[in-house]
Amino acid sequence: MAATRDINSDGKVFETFNQEVVVKKPKSNLVFDDKDFPISLVRRCIFQGTGIDIEEAKQKPIIAIANSQTEINPGHMHLDTIAQRVREGVHAAGGLPFEFSVPAPCDGLAEGHEGMRFVLAQRDLIADIIETHVRSMVYDGIVFIASCDKIVPGMLMAAARLDLPAIFITGGPNAFGIRFKSSFKGAIDRQSYDDLADRLATATAATCGACELMGTANTMQCVTEALGLSLPRSANVPAYHSEKLLFARMAGKRIVEMVEEELTTDKIVTPKAIENAVMVDLAIGGSTNSTLHLPALAHEIGFDLPLKVFNDFNKRIPTLCAISPNGPYGITDLYMAGGVPGVMRRLAEDLHLDALSVTGKTIGEIITESPILNDKIIPDKANAHMPEGGTVVLTGNLAPEGAVVKQSAVARDMLVFSGKALVFESEYDCLKAIRERSIQEGKVVVIRNEGPKGGPGMAETLAVTLGLELAAFKRVALITDGRFSGATAGPCIGHVSPEAYVGGPIAAVRDGDEIFIDIPARKLELKLSDDEITSRLRGWKPVKREIPPGFMRRYVKLVSSAARGAVL
Template sequence: MKLRSQQILSRPEWSINRAYYKSMGYSDTDLDKPIIGIANAWSTTVPGHYNLRQVSESVKEGIREAGGTPVEFGVIGACDGIAEGHEGMRYILPTRDIIAHSIELMVQAHQYDAIVLLGSCDKIVPGMLMAAARLDLPSIFVNGGPMLSGPVIHGRKADTTSIIEGVGKLKKGEITEEKLIQMEDSCAPTCGSCSFLGTANTMCCVAEAMGMSLTGSAMIPAVYNDRLKAAQDSGRAIVNLVKEGITARQIITRASIENAVRLSSAIGGSTNAALHIPAIAYEAKVDFDMEDFDKLSRSTPLIAKMNPAASPNVIDFYESGGVPVVMKEIASLLHKGAMTVTSKTIEENIKDFNSPNNEIIKTFKEPFTATGGLAVLYGNLAPNSAVTKPAAINPKMWTFSGPAKVFNSEEEANKAILDGEVKEGDVVVIRYEGPKGGPGMPEMFKAMKLLYGLGLADKVALVTDGRFSGTNNGCFVGHISPEAQEGGPIAFVQDGDMIEIDIPERKLELLVGEEELKKRRAAWQAPKPRVEEGYLYLYSRLAESADKGAIIKNRA
């Protein structure tokens, strides 16, 4: 077993490096073993990361037991929930690339032999997987697990989104402020990633389906003892990957990426998967575009349903068998020979799981719907693509048309919704919120939750060049590309224009003649950028469009 760490730790020329390690208590025995980096996004800011210090200790135990030496460093991680609905949300997606860059820098600067990635939440998980694919070292992803849900509120087990829905109900006079405070106190009873199938839990499931996490580990709740057992097993597994010479790009392949899309579609995962999976593919040097994504989703049945598509939460999904059971059920669609961090194939990992048939996980022959949870739309309003989530949309809203109500920012739209300016039948258009225009492509989470709370979720549609939270439901279409800031057609929509959404036919059309659109295009001028300094300014200049995964290109 040839260790790259020994290139900078062998005596006598690298004795100085051994001295640096010894100053922190490492022994000669430690420094002769595989040096395993642990990229830990622990903090006391993010509920999904609050337990990662404890998880890390279990990973270290496994690494030492298997004959490796753990070396830990910190990684940033911002909380989408705390950042929602204000200026902070513009910073969330850009952290994904900072996370990938920072892990690359630390691993390469110190020449670790392998990397363990500890994270749980929305942009942290894909950022870490992007780093793994870019570095192409033995790598494994370990998440902290979802939180338990709160008491039943509004007919389903409560979670953090219950609050914003409650604000809408408070506005309508359906609940009191005292009731809202009770919801605030009880909806998130433990640490962990939010208990619905938002982007955080979607991407943790995607990591497992991609083969980058241990089988069955993605949805173990944060407070269960099995979470620490899985962490310890992951520590042993990473040392084994080093010994066997299995690197990230042997796992993150075209086959495993397709498996990940299939799984995300089969469980009705977040629309943000359509942003992050192409970004991971880019780092793995795998050609993969939105047409590929839609082709896979269209041919994958919706096997599992949970909040926001149904009342059960991800803990119920876990108790029903979780990711391995769904993968077993759709095995005929998967690349079963794909390698995983267990050093075994997908087929070997799922062979002992039983087929399900309950209210959360259905069978391949009798799914919830014949096509997957996500859909990619095209049309004159979205020439390059747009993304929606039929799994979270009432089927009666899969086709919808109405007059446009146009807003040039999320804040404008939220105020108008609360002021009662949006009426039944409208198509709310929120633009200049893409990767460049936002900048940072913020989520229109609050707008959709306000519409839900006001009873308009099944009466109004919302389209945007921004994106959505994985917990949103109602008729929504995001990721419209090209975005308004780049002169995409969404920039030319005017109040009263008719917009047609047809999810079954994968169409998004602005019902305005081409001659009129040419006139509007000729008269259009790009607005002054919202941000002219700092990292967001840099990001707005470098980020690709949403249909490219909003990546920052890092190779010729």
């Protein structure tokens, strides 16, 4: 049949055959392909059971909406409203949206108990759930909706696996009811804690949205935009702001256009894009957990991102922004100052400006159009909060594969420190010592058997870091093969690799051993000879914890080192 070409009201060219618009539907055309008769009738019958007009569906791309809305997590409780606006956008652009649910763990609710061992593992489960579901269905494109720590990176990993157009709309930051300190929102001193003990819930989460500091949730939302996977300036819009709903509708419209343009994720998530994300992470003083999630994302596209890359970029990327826990500002301040595009504009000479975004424009084109509205919040390099990036990697005989620390949140007089080890075999043993006040100034607290395999699950030790902070220690460092909350401040060194469970040197540490920390020199040393460490490890046996039947038993067998992103 002869085709006719025309231009619709949006200026897009389309072809018609017998007056029917031909729409690019690379996956969902399978439903209507009669070459598979009679099984095609089965697929069509199932589709009709959803209440969809088949003739309409033939002409429209099928758009998945992966929504991680949940009622138990304030960071995700509002995502149903965002999803509704995404659906409106998809319909307006001529697509058919179909929403499915994704789990959304809250790190805060899992803190300090066995539930935390199951949180990081859900990142990879979320990626697997989305990948397997989407591959089994007939979607032409996908919109990801998420806010918090493990859900955003899990969705990023899934997006990288799928050969589909994909766009993210992230949930945005919440609002704190109060500030813990007038000058430093990210810390809690004993006096303010005692005064506010009955109001902590209000203090930490007065509204829906991700905790309004540069913790893991907001770090990963910024990283998503830096990767080019969300609309410019959308990441930092507060969860409760009307502009978030506008961005959601725009994302719904844009995904339909991306299907028509065949703008798939593999054209956006490239090694250049991931390096851009690392640089932005360092500039905003992002969570140490990004050293798990960005290598994991790189792994999905076959790109090796060793921890040393963070140090390499640190040589030229400063911590531009003094955002809590690195300084006095919050995520809303960043939003009002120009958001992620503003930060990227300050880094223009370092970034890969030819990297592509979901807009179809390059990063270079986007930042040229993006103003910086507050030079104090987003300063230039000459006036940066710190001359180096926020997260650094330490190595030495205690961490041959590396360990990470957020140097931007460490007091200047603790950047170099030496002390005697006080060793705990678990987070709970350390919490007991904090309660009993048996930790003294000048110690290096060592918590081991909390890595990906040993935990299992690499628990976040926020309960310990808060306990030490509330005890008002000035000269105590913390080292662990576990990990920390993105909100952690102080000389807290995590992700020590290899972990104790596999016989890493941290397993050889004994009470009283001297440990030397030199963050500027990127050194973490146990003051023992290699022969002594080897001798101690000869008689070492891993601490094996009881693991409930189910997924975690498989996880222990499959999970890699934290230095490789703790991927499966």
